[in-house]
Amino acid sequence: MCSRLMADTDKPTDEQLSGPVVDRRTTMSLLGAAGLGAIAGCTGGGGGDGDSDETTAGSDDGGDTTTADEGAPSMGGRLKAGWFTGSIDELDPAFISVGQFFQLAGNVFSGLTKLGPDLEIVGDLAEDWEVTDGGKTFTFQLRDDVTFHNGVEFTAEDVKYTINRTISEEAPAASKLSSLQPIEEGGVEVVGDYEVTLRWEEANVTSLVYLTRGPGRAATIVSKEAIEEMGSDEYSVTPVGTGPFEVTGHDVGSSVTLDAYDDYFETDEDGNSLPYLDGIDVQPIPEPSSIVNALRSGDIHFANMVPLQNLSQLESDSAANADRAPGINWYGLAMNQDREPFGSRQVRRGMAKIIDNERFVETAYFGNALPDTGPINKGTGWVWRDDKPSDQDFALEEGMSMLEDAGAADASFSILTAESSLRQAKAMRQQLNERGLDVDVEQVTSSTYWTRYEEGDYDVTISGSVIDPDPEQSLWNFYRLPDEGGVWNWVNYQSQEAHDLLAEQRAETDRDARRDLLHELEDTLIADAPHAYLVHQDDIAGVRQEVGGFKHLSGLRNFHQVYLDE
Template sequence: MSQIDWRVLSGPRVTRRTLMQLATATGAAGFAQYLDARHTLLEGARTARAASQDEPQQGGNLRLGFLISQIVTLDPQQLSQGIVAGSILPSIFSSLVQFDEQLGLIPDLAETWTVSEDGVAYSFTLREGLTFHNGDPLTSADVQYTYERTTNPDFASPHANKLALVDSLETPDERTVNLTLSKPFAPFLAVACTRGPGRALTPVPKRAVEELGDEQFGITPVGSGPFMVVPESVKVGSGLTLAAFDGWYGGRPYLDTIEVQLIPEPSSGVSALEAGDVDAIDPAPATLFEQLNSNPDLAVINGPSTSWRGVVMNYARPPWDNIDARMAVSKAIDRQAMVDTAFFGLAIPAVGAIAPAFGWAYLPPDQVDNPQAFNLDEARALAEKAGILGAKPVIISSEEIGQRPTEVLRTALVDLGLDPQVDFQQAATFNERWQSGDFDMFLHGSVVDADPDDGHWNIFYSEGPWNTYGYKSDEADKLLVATRETSDQAERARLFQELQGVLERDVAAAFAYHQNDLMAMSTAVQGFTPIPEQRYYEKVWLSS
């Protein structure tokens, strides 16, 4: 591989072309595919904006309907609830850098940054006069505090692994942050430092965290983004209101407020949007997407995502420690039927955890030796061999997973000869259950940030933060470590494909589907730029 000059990642602007070239050159081409998928969707957004002849209008309340029943936390260092992380948090918290419309990296809190030629030293210069929502100044000390908070083992942040390569962080003055990595890592800025995916280093104010405590900070957080939480508006199970922050470095947003409404029932969300009771719903339900798409008063988004889901079974609860039992479940699932029935075709069957957006490592199903392929006769034979016919596994689920895919799974297990029960929970209880290992099985998964690493390491590494079901494999661990230690693209692809084979063979998960990113909004909502799995509202305005 030719010598790479990592200084091309220095700011105040890193173009999409540079990111694509560097990602490909270093073996982080999953990031390149991620950028490319997002770029395709943005073309439609630019066309829609060009068609509008209206000038942005100041003021107004944007009513956002989220098809969930509960927000578990708004603490960026603890948040793992996908829709909240991508759709609400970016309005409350700014970070060091952010994506622009061309999917390059541009300043957020850092007005510029430099990267050393060898790719291990990063130096950020913060803007002058930054403040948090409570009026406290935002300085390099807050970035250092955030780093220490995220990496503190007692705090147990699910994002700590994004900072695993950081050897040191120094703050020589109030506006300078110097980071040194143990080795070059091309997607570091995107996965650890950006507003949205980079929640690991999203600055939080020490005084507010200490005064409120971690739990309350997750309910009424204090950030530095374009909107701030109105504490008295927070109603558990109902929603909250965000108010424009006059002190945001980018100037006051067009909107006065964003009213976040929680609408657990998808049909109720669609009815509210069509009746004009909300201005947008997120995510748009696949079951009613065509109805939304045919409404001339609405605009819809149907874009790529980097997510996957699959059934994990609890190794600590026999018979799910038996590979024949797990393989029986996996081979009983008709993935195409699940996609068609649960998502009306707005998803892709999964063969492993590598999403199709990561084309450098992904292989289509017809090119993969898939031991988990649907075969009900083989599944029943394995179930009889494992002695699980008539078993009564409990499937835990939540609204973020959805009732329809869970029901398709339940039906598949009935066809297999089992008597499954579904325990549908609100997000907080569901998270407590799976994080503590209190389940027989559920549809696990990940929204991968910029590389397949996150969706594999967190869930399949023996000590991964989201591996609460007991999968342990020395072979898988060695392959996971190897994918992090090489920068050769072809070698990383080979390692991930070999790892995929191990995970399929072991039935580390019964891999199921990759769901599309769907959203719908009133045509009165202007200035919105659709980016998969991220929502920014500071440039959004409402036409009269």
Template sequence: MNKRTALGAASLVAALTLAGCSAGESVDIDGADSVDGDVLIAAIGGEPDQLDPQRTSSYFAFEVLENVFDTLVAPDENLEMQPALAESWEVSDDQLTWTFDLRDGVTFHDGSEFTSEDVVYSYRRIIDEQLANAWKFAAITDIAAPDDDTVVITVAQPTPNLLSNLGGFKGMAIVQQENVESGDITTAPIGTGPFSVTGYSSGDRITLAANSDYWGGAPELAGLEYRFISEPATALAALRAGDIHWTDVVPPQQVSELESDDTVQLGLTPSSDYWYLALNEAREPWSDVRVRQALAYAIDRDAIVQAVSYGTAALNQLAIPEQSVWYTEYDEYSTDLDTAQALLDEAGFTGGTLDLLATSDYPETVTAAQIIASNLEPLGIDVEIRQPDFSTWLDEQNTGNFDMLMMGWLGNIDPDDFYYAQHHTDGASNAQKYSNAEVDALLDAGRIETDPEARKELYAEAATIIADEVSYIYLYNPSVIQVWSPDVTGYTTRADRAIRFDEASLAG
């Protein structure tokens, strides 16, 4: 699945809101066991398209839903999988049977009991309805609930990335069957997480109340309020005025200023995301590897990184960032127009137009497109930039209506997340139509190799071929940039961009 942020409008749900509360005001939240305390107000860059965690592809939705739902296992700050709804698990000697022991006494927000049947239902829904994460279950042959406290997952082959597949939050939350079948999940979701949705005012805000019965311990906060603020200047002004406590609507050009601002706390950490360009190999001349390599040599990555991130992103010619244990060093494509021109000459390419698909919903793609147009002009390539909204962008990508596109992948953990769906011949997100039998074999082998060092070598070899043959032109790994009030404690910026406030509190 392409883990990209999508903007969208959500429906209005009639429920209690906290609209009258000022930042940090002590409130009494109806429907949340009358918990008194502080409400943390967060500004996010847009409105979720819906609140069904298995159907949405909106990062704005996940920013909210991370605090509403749980997964069977969950990554910690180092992106290593830890117990969540499953408190422990065992793997059979042949690596084909995984047995998960569930926590006792977990309940959904409406008080109903959480059991193994909820896990089976959630996973079967993803598989049967072919939702975006169905590919993560490709190796699974059976999901069973022998009793209320046990889930048994059988796989066809050793699957070393099973835990990361089940624990990467986006799309893998455990849902309640009644909430799904009633249709209420899209606007009034019921989960097992540390907070429950209590109000949704479309175009304005979503409010959450603390779950005092949360299995991980009741949050110190009484609730959360998410406001939709798309303008960075507005969000930062609201933070400095004390109207909000936290935001990730932060312009990278202000990072240096914020670092020296004692009135706010800056969170800046390298992410596990990456941004890339892809050329449509189903079209001439982009099917010629020499033409693709020429463009990889022509593009000025330094200029792109400076323009879109003001130097906060890390240049990378592969997908996996340097801080990861799966990182592979690769530095082939320094900007070199002479080499680019020689490759084009060898391929017999004498110039033409290039349809570059960006999107107005991601201004960085438009900025990068303008730099790329300038980079390619000396080679006789006239870049025509299109910038539709993201929904149209997705349609154009999925139908192959582009020469080149730019986008990012978010929420990656396991090396399989970075490469399989994007570059395997049968990959679900191989929009560029790349196909290499050797890469397919390496990626297939990586999915079943249980020795970490051997597995790392497989992915390093596959990644190098992918870059050599320019399935993607990798650009950079962005940083996670967030800002919050010094009154906020217990919150940490994470490489996977997970926004979790279950351990946060407000001073004063």
């Protein structure tokens, strides 16, 4: 049934898209159109054993991978969590550009909608909604029992404020709102305290999926009062949301403290208040062996990521497990086109062709990744293809000849990296030095890394998209022109063709036609090589046996139904 639903190209009707529940069949079609097919369990399991269960793998948190004994959840206790990074610098959802920060902030905020346990779109802050005008107008009826963590009541004005702030401050999430009508011309209309209407310039059947709960998404609601009182800098560190946990402490680089929000509005199916936990104590742990040793010893209950070089330790451990979900991401060698010799397309393509991706997967990822020469991942099965253009295929002699002709066969440059990706940087350096290039690794702290990357103060680095499961979401911010929406275009890629194709595919509601446009876009990117595309990495978390209720959706770490059975 799953493959048949995903093959549907019929545009859902306004009635099918309206609330309070969008049925499973329609949601499956929307997920396919949005590239979220892996969430639906159609491309392999979301759990640690690799099973694909259509009933659970597409819930708000993914497949049920509970490790504690099933039964009534235990109430109370504090989850000790390790985050595989040097620091957690940004928790304001509109401005997060680092996947690991997304994972934590998702427990602090709510969206207008979310995905329910049976793959239906259900309300989060919205109780009901109506879609009219051929999919261009969405009117949401909002809950009237929600407060922010500062005690201020949530109303429709907060929806308008959130969207207006995201657009006016040109936050990364603004790209998801580019087809919204101008706000003051009816794009967002507050109809009443608990009713708000969104109007789009053109129909987009996937827009309802993009309004689901998730950090970095367009309708992750923030608190106007808190931002005005605290200021943006403080809010970015200790934000105020309406989610199950509130930030009660944040010492950047040392710890984040989340406490259960007593007035959180959601309950479980038995009417019990959520969350089950009293709180979560998060410790950044950038050293690979340290985070795994802490998990095995019980110093932490949960690791948001498992360093691949230590994965085998968990696979043989009786007290802690490696929990896998399909990787909906891409990673590549980002080449700064403002630094010589990477302004030359011939050099960038030559670089791509001298990299052996299969060898790189074995040395850098211990085989836990899929080598690839393009950015569209296998999780988005409706647009994935094995027969991508050969412009970046490994061909050592051809690649070296291209570099020699461009005068770059002995180029000297550095790979910028933080500790969390040091192994990948060293594996890349080894290959490139073997080719006669003069390459070194420059390791910096996590915060310094992101500052320098965003400011273009680097030669090359290994980076990519880590959470966005729709092809547009993983490409739009990276490859739009830098001054026209490419907020993560830190390689300074200048292609009007790619820019226009991104806009064209966004407006295309027929999935087959959109797939063709995305293939044309991927062809362009592979040929221009703003990145030498490398891999799609598996998403692996570490979970101790006493942790129950964790449901793994690739890229996210949601804890509102997690409990401890100690």
